[in-house]
Structures are given as structure tokens and as C-alpha cells.
Amino acid sequence: MRDAIVQRSKEKNGNNRQIELSGSVIPAWWIVLSRELADLWIGGKALYLILALSVLLGIETFVLATNFELSLFTPQEMVFETLKTAIQVSLFIGLIIGADSISGERERGTLEALLLTPASRRQIILGKFLGALSSWPAALAVTIPYMLLLSQGNAVFGPAVLWGALLGTILAPAFTALGVLVSFWCNSNKTSFFASLGIFLIFLLTGQFLQWLNPIPAGFNFLSNLLVNNQTIGESWALLEAPVMFAVLVIGALFFYVGRSLRIEAGNVRRLWSKVNQVVGLSVIACLMLSLSASPVMALPEVPSQGGDLQISISLPYKAVKTGDTIGFDTVVTNTSTEQTPAVIVAMNIINLSKEGDVVDPEDWSPQRTQYIDSLAPNDSTALSWTVNAILDGDYMVYLVAIPEPESSDSSSQIGTSPGLHLTVAKFTRLNPGGVLPYAIGGPVVLLLGIFIVYRLRRRSIDTGGET
Numbered sequence: 001m002r003d004a005i006v007q008r009s010k011e012k013n014g015n016n017r018q019i020e021l022s023g024s025v026i027p028a029w030w031i032v033l034s035r036e037l038a039d040l041w042i043g044g045k046a047l048y049l050i051l052a053l054s055v056l057l058g059i060e061t062f063v064l065a066t067n068f069e070l071s072l073f074t075p076q077e078m079v080f081e082t083l084k085t086a087i088q089v090s091l092f093i094g095l096i097i098g099a100d101s102i103s104g105e106r107e108r109g110t111l112e113a114l115l116l117t118p119a120s121r122r123q124i125i126l127g128k129f130l131g132a133l134s135s136w137p138a139a140l141a142v143t144i145p146y147m148l149l150l151s152q153g154n155a156v157f158g159p160a161v162l163w164g165a166l167l168g169t170i171l172a173p174a175f176t177a178l179g180v181l182v183s184f185w186c187n188s189n190k191t192s193f194f195a196s197l198g199i200f201l202i203f204l205l206t207g208q209f210l211q212w213l214n215p216i217p218a219g220f221n222f223l224s225n226l227l228v229n230n231q232t233i234g235e236s237w238a239l240l241e242a243p244v245m246f247a248v249l250v251i252g253a254l255f256f257y258v259g260r261s262l263r264i265e266a267g268n269v270r271r272l273w274s275k276v277n278q279v280v281g282l283s284v285i286a287c288l289m290l291s292l293s294a295s296p297v298m299a300l301p302e303v304p305s306q307g308g309d310l311q312i313s314i315s316l317p318y319k320a321v322k323t324g325d326t327i328g329f330d331t332v333v334t335n336t337s338t339e340q341t342p343a344v345i346v347a348m349n350i351i352n353l354s355k356e357g358d359v360v361d362p363e364d365w366s367p368q369r370t371q372y373i374d375s376l377a378p379n380d381s382t383a384l385s386w387t388v389n390a391i392l393d394g395d396y397m398v399y400l401v402a403i404p405e406p407e408s409s410d411s412s413s414q415i416g417t418s419p420g421l422h423l424t425v426a427k428f429t430r431l432n433p434g435g436v437l438p439y440a441i442g443g444p445v446v447l448l449l450g451i452f453i454v455y456r457l458r459r460r461s462i463d464t465g466g467e468t
Contacts, residue, residue, distance in 0.1 A: 028119030032127025040097065040131060042458055049093045050138050051447045053086065057146045058440035060085055064150060065436040075154040079147050080227045083164045084220055086143035088204075090136050090168060091175040091216070095196045097132040098179025102262070103192040115262070122259035129173075129180055129254065136172035140165060142443065149436055156227055163226055167219045167243065174215065174247035175200075177254040184258045218242040309336040310344065310376075310402040310416030317419065322426045327388045331418060333402050335376035342405040344373040348386060353395040360396065365389055393427035 040046035064078040073081075105111035114124060144161060151157035179196050186192035203216050222239035225231040316329040335341050347370045350360045362369050371384050388398060398421040404413040 027123065028117070029123035029127040029130075032114075032119065032124055033130050036101075036128055036131025037134060040134065042454055045100075046093075046097065046135050046138070047447070047451045047454065049096070049135065050142060051444060051451065053089050053093070053139055054142050054444045054447050056089060057082065057086065057143060058443055061146050061150060061436050062440045074228075075150060075152045076156045076228045078150040079154075079156050079160045080224060082143065082147050082150055083160055083223065083227075086139060087164065087168050087171065087219075088216070090139040091171055092200055093135045093139065094132055094172050094176035095179040095200055096193065097135060098129070098176045099183045099186075099192040099196040100189055101128040101132055101180050102183040103186040103189050104183070107188050121262040122255060125180065125255060125259045125262065129177060132176045132179065133173055136168055136176075140168060142447070145443065160223075160227055163223055167223060167240075170240070170243045170247050171215060171219055174243070174250045177247075177250045180254055181250065181258060184262065213242055215243040215246040310334070310341065310404065310414075311336055312346075312400055312402055312416055312418035314400070314418050314421055316421055318422045318424075320424045320426070321390045323390050323393055325390045325425075327390065327423065329386055329388075329421060331384050331386065331400055332381050333373060333376065333384065333416075334381040335378060338378050340378065341376045342407070343375060345403045345405070346371045346373065346384060346400055347403065348388075348398065348400050350388070351397045351399075353397055357394050358392065360392075365391055388421075388423070390423065390425045393425045396423040396425065397421070398423060 038044075060082060064073055064081060102111065105114060115121070119127075143164075147160055147164075148157055151160070178199065179192075182195050182199065183192045186195065203214060218239050218241075222236050225236040225239070226233070311334045313332045313334070314329060315331070316327070319327055321327060331346070333344065333346060348362060348366060349369075350362045350365050352358065352360050366386065366388050368387065373382050376382065386400075400418040402416040402418075406413045
């Protein structure tokens with residue numbers, strides 16, 4: 001009786017397996033996808049790539065939070081930079097996993113057995129494509145807590161998740177499909193990985209050229225306009241044309257060409273790569289020729305200057321601070337002449353007193369570098385308040401200039417200058433800026449713990465004779 005039950009159970013399992021392979025109950029692409037997901041996420045490379053992304057985001061979050069305390073970045077800019085890094089790394093992960101999908105099967109000698117199954121070639125490609133694409137939702141999920149932390153309660157968090165998910169959902173399938181296309185043309189993983197890396201670098205390094213054709217910078221300009229520059233969707237929607245067109249072309253080529261032509265051996269790509277090298281070489285030469293072209297410098301005629309007497313006094317001649325401190329001071333602009341002045345522009349500048357030091361960008365040091373005065377009557381004065389954020393350590397001189405508006409386009413004006421405010425800035429760094437350190441360290445640690453648990457469960461399943 002027991003032998004009959006065992007035999008019936010074996011026959012039932014065999015029938016179920018035949019049903020699964022025939023695709024009458026479970027589609028063949030789903031079986032391929034299940035195998036790909038198991039290979040990628042149960043002890044596979046996907047977990048380690050997501051762990052590397054988490055480490056990178058942790059480091060970037062710490063750096064951005066430090067710069068936020070120094071007033072170098074706003075929450076909108078920090079969220080945008082984090083989302084930009086996450087999308088770039090996610091595209092690279094999808095490209096690498098896709099590059100292993102077919103050439104890896106060839107190299108391991110398992111592609112022939114896969115092609116002999118009842119599954120059609122398009123179903124095989126679809127299963128592998130969706131498996132490689134699974135890294136994008138995981139990468140977005142890992143990125144969201146970092147964006148929430150850096151948003152500092154700003155309303156940019158919601159739009160960043162929404163539009164970042166939209167852009168990633170357009171670009172990630174495109175670059176994953178591109179990796180599968182490269183893998184189709186290669187017999188070994190070494191060649192496939194090298195070609196994929198080269199293609200990805202081309203997309204990144206040509207960002208300043210062909211802005212409207214390159215999907216990566218066009219997509220990031222779309223996000224920047226919405227999240228940082230506060231533009232409307234209608235003003236920025238056209239920037240998504242390049243990512244959408246690129247995704248449609250690459251995914252279409254994957255399923256309509258590779259899905260029909262998948263074979264054991266890769267095609268002859270020597271002629272293809274020869275043409276690609278010619279195009280790239282001509283493009284580099286053209287870019288160099290454009291960069292070497294320059295406009296001649298025109299000499300401007302000297303113009304006489306107007307007379308004027310504007311004096312600026314400053315309330316603080318010297319201050320010793322540390323990086324991250326904010327310094328406030330006042331100035332008084334006085335018209336010492338007997339005539340009323342035109343409109344006056346008062347501008348602040350900051351100079352590094354060390355010749356070995358970096359050049360100072362005053363926009364990073366002060367939220368308001370320029371103030372305007374309508375006019376000043378004779379012997380009249382106006383007080384102005386200023387704020388400076390100590391960004392870098394060293395010796396600096398802060399001074400202000402008062403610029404009267406010229407009377408006409410062919411005249412100039414006499415500039416008044418204030419005494420200098422000497423700032424001595426000592427270096428100071430917080431160990432936990434903005435409370436981000438637990439997140440920066442905790443994210444990778446949690447993922448590492450998850451990888452360890454998956455590894456232990458997999459080893460236990462192998463030791464007990466289960467499936468790997």
C-alpha cells in the first residue's frame with residue numbers, strides 16, 4: 001500500500017513538471033523568471049550590488065548632511081543628488097546583470113539546454129529581462145529612507161519619490177535591455193561586461209554633448225527642473241522625450257530581434273564593432289575641433305568715470321570662528337557729496353588670504369550677496385545687515401563695494417569700498433551631522449545581516465538535501 005502511494009506521488013510530480021514545462025498552466029517565461037530571481041537574490045550577485053549601493057548612499061548622505069550644516073546645500077539639492085546617484089548606480093546594476101544573462105549561459109554551457117526546452121525564445125528573453133530588472137525596485141526601496149532623512153521635512157520628498165520612480169521606470173528597463181543586447185552578441189562574460197561598461201561610460205561622459213539625445217542627462221534635467229528649480233510639469237515634460245524614445249528603441253530591438261534570433265553561439269560582431277569604433281572616433285575628433293574653436297578677444301575703449309563720494313563703514317573688523325558658524329554684521333553706506341546719488345548697488349565679496357588656498361565662491365558663503373539702495377540724499381546714510389556662513393577653514397577677508405548706477409551706457413561710476421572684515425576660521429566637523437550617522441551605517445549593516453541570513457538558510461537547505 002505504501003509503495004503504491006509513493007509511486008502515485010512520483011507520477012503526480014512528474015505530471016506537474018510536464019504541465020509546467022509545456023506551459024499549459026504556468027507560462028514558460030514565469031519559470032525562467034523564477035529561476036533568474038533565485039539565482040540573483042538567493043546568494044547571487046544582486047544582493048551584493050544592492051549592498052554596495054547602500055554603502056555608497058550612506059557615504060553620500062553623511063557628506064551631504066555635513067555640507068547642509070555648512071549651508072552649501074538645500075534639502076531640495078540634497079534629495080536630488082541622492083536620487084541622481086541612486087538612479088545612475090541602478091542603471092549600471094541593471095546593465096551588468098543584463099550583460100550576464102545570455103553570455104553567462106553560453107560560458108557555463110547551459111544555454112543549449114535552455115533552448116531545447118518547450119519555451120519560446122521570446123519567453124526566455126522576457127524571463128531573463130524581468131529578472132535583471134528586479135534590481136531597480138530594490139534599489140529604489142533602499143534609497144527612499146535616505147531621501148526622507150535628507151529632506152529635513154521639506155515637501156520635496158513626495159515629488160522626488162514620484163518623479164524619481166517614473167524616470168527610473170523608464171531608464172532602468174532600457175539599460176537592462178541594452179545589457180541583454182550586448183550579452184546576446186558576446187560569447188563570454190568578460191567581453192560582455194567590458195562592452196557594457198564602455199557603453200555606460202559613453203552615456204555618462206557625453207552628457208554635455210547632445211543633451212536632448214542622451215537619455216541620462218535629459219532625465220536628470222527633468223528631475224532638477226521639478227525638484228530644485230520649481231518648474232512645472234508642463235515646462236519640463238519635453239525632457240522625457242529622449243528617455244522614452246531610447247527605452248522604446250532598445251526594448252523593441254531586444255524582443256523583436258534578439259527574441260527571434262537567440263542562438264547558442266554569438267553572431268559575428270567584428271564588423272559591427274568596427275563601425276562603432278569609426279563613429280566614436282569621428283565623434284571625438286569633432287568634439288575636439290569644436291572645443292579648440294575660440295572667439296577673438298575684443299579690446300574695449302576706455303570711458304571716463306563719474307565722480308562720487310560713497311563711504312562704507314563696517315561694524316565688525318575681526319572675528320575668529322569655526323566652520324559651520326554664522327557671522328552677522330552691519331554696514332552703513334553714506335553719501336558724502338553735495339548731490340543726490342542715483343540708485344546704488346552694494347555687493348559683498350570674500351577673498352582667501354592664502355595664495356595656496358582655494359578660490360572662494362561667495363554664493364556658498366552668504367545667502368544674500370547683493371542689496372540695493374534707491375538713492376541717497378547729500379549726507380544721508382543707509383544701514384544694511386549681512387550674513388556670512390563660515391564654510392572652509394583658513395584666513396579670509398570680507399569687504400563690500402557700493403556701485404552707483406551709471407548715467408548712460410557710455411559712462412562709468414566711482415565705486416566706494418568698505419574696510420575689510422578679517423575672518424579666521426578654524427576647522428570643526430561634527431561626528432553625526434544632522435543625525436544621519438545611524439542611517440548611514442545602519443542601512444548597509446541591515447542589508448549585510450540579510451545577506452548572512454539568506455546565506456545560512458541556503459546552506460541549511462543544501463545540507464538537508466533541498467533545492468539550492
